[in-house]
Amino acid sequence: MSIPVGEAACLGAALLWAGSLQLFAGPIARHGARAVNLFKCTFATVLLGLTLLATGGWSAMEGASGVNLLLVALSGIVGLTIGDTALFGAVNRIGTHRSLLLQTTAPVFAVGLAWPLGERLNTGQWVGALVIFLGVVIVLSGDHTVASDTGSRRGIGVIIGLVAALGQGAGVVIAKAGMATVPVLPATFVRLGVGALGLIFIALATSGLGRTIQACSDRSSLPRLAIASLFGTYLAMLLMMTGVAWAPASVAAVLLATPPIFSLILESVIGRRWPSARGLAGTVIAVIGVALLATSG
Numbered sequence: 001m002s003i004p005v006g007e008a009a010c011l012g013a014a015l016l017w018a019g020s021l022q023l024f025a026g027p028i029a030r031h032g033a034r035a036v037n038l039f040k041c042t043f044a045t046v047l048l049g050l051t052l053l054a055t056g057g058w059s060a061m062e063g064a065s066g067v068n069l070l071l072v073a074l075s076g077i078v079g080l081t082i083g084d085t086a087l088f089g090a091v092n093r094i095g096t097h098r099s100l101l102l103q104t105t106a107p108v109f110a111v112g113l114a115w116p117l118g119e120r121l122n123t124g125q126w127v128g129a130l131v132i133f134l135g136v137v138i139v140l141s142g143d144h145t146v147a148s149d150t151g152s153r154r155g156i157g158v159i160i161g162l163v164a165a166l167g168q169g170a171g172v173v174i175a176k177a178g179m180a181t182v183p184v185l186p187a188t189f190v191r192l193g194v195g196a197l198g199l200i201f202i203a204l205a206t207s208g209l210g211r212t213i214q215a216c217s218d219r220s221s222l223p224r225l226a227i228a229s230l231f232g233t234y235l236a237m238l239l240m241m242t243g244v245a246w247a248p249a250s251v252a253a254v255l256l257a258t259p260p261i262f263s264l265i266l267e268s269v270i271g272r273r274w275p276s277a278r279g280l281a282g283t284v285i286a287v288i289g290v291a292l293l294a295t296s297g
Helices: 005-031 033-055 057-061 066-094 096-103 106-117 123-141 152-178 184-205 209-217 222-246 249-255 259-271 277-294
Strands: none
Touching: 005 033, 005 066, 005 096, 005 209, 005 222, 005 249, 005 259, 033 057, 033 066, 033 184, 033 209, 033 222, 057 184, 066 096, 066 152, 066 184, 096 152, 096 259, 106 152, 106 249, 123 249, 123 259, 123 277, 152 184, 152 222, 152 249, 184 209, 184 222, 209 222, 222 249, 249 277, 259 277
């Protein structure tokens, strides 16, 4: 049975996020979470603007409702300005894997927020979601690496990671509500552009714009930032918004929480080593969960 377009797009976005987050880790440690987040959002917004010009997509915004545009813009503040900055901050404190594990709670927030909007998961989708969570927890529960600092640093990292998950889940639900009259490409541009503007405002208010400028001039970090932003922000965000448009918000949020699975696979391929038995078992379980969720609509 084939996977529907929306669900397939969400999985593609999760794969790109898993790969790009590995590339972002070094620049985050060197320049800070907010600087890297501002760079990637601005870089991808410029590319999306050029894409709209090349495809004539600006005209598609003429029929969009003002309220829907505001909702899409709000999803950028919640999901990117707040959520992604929190995610990068968590990566810097507790590492990539633990941060991604916390991101798997995003669907919990999304389901709770989507409930009043009339979205319900059917029995098969609930089973699939729970199986995915089980697989992700099995994959990452064997990761006993810790950040260099202990105690309060890890505690703050966990709190920030949960804030990132809330931003991800809420951002998906808000974007879904706003895309009723806003096509995918313009919606992605508005979401990223407003998210970037929010980050610029914060940078100006905290005198942090210089760190982003420094990151842009750092020859050792710039290639990583550009490649990761191209695939992990520009392309991944287009796929994510396609998934949000075509799949129920709750289902999209669950599938967008699968980067830990792809991260394990990518690390095994890049490092040329087999994953642990726990990691392999968790991956197989999660893949079964994805199949159940994607085909139970």
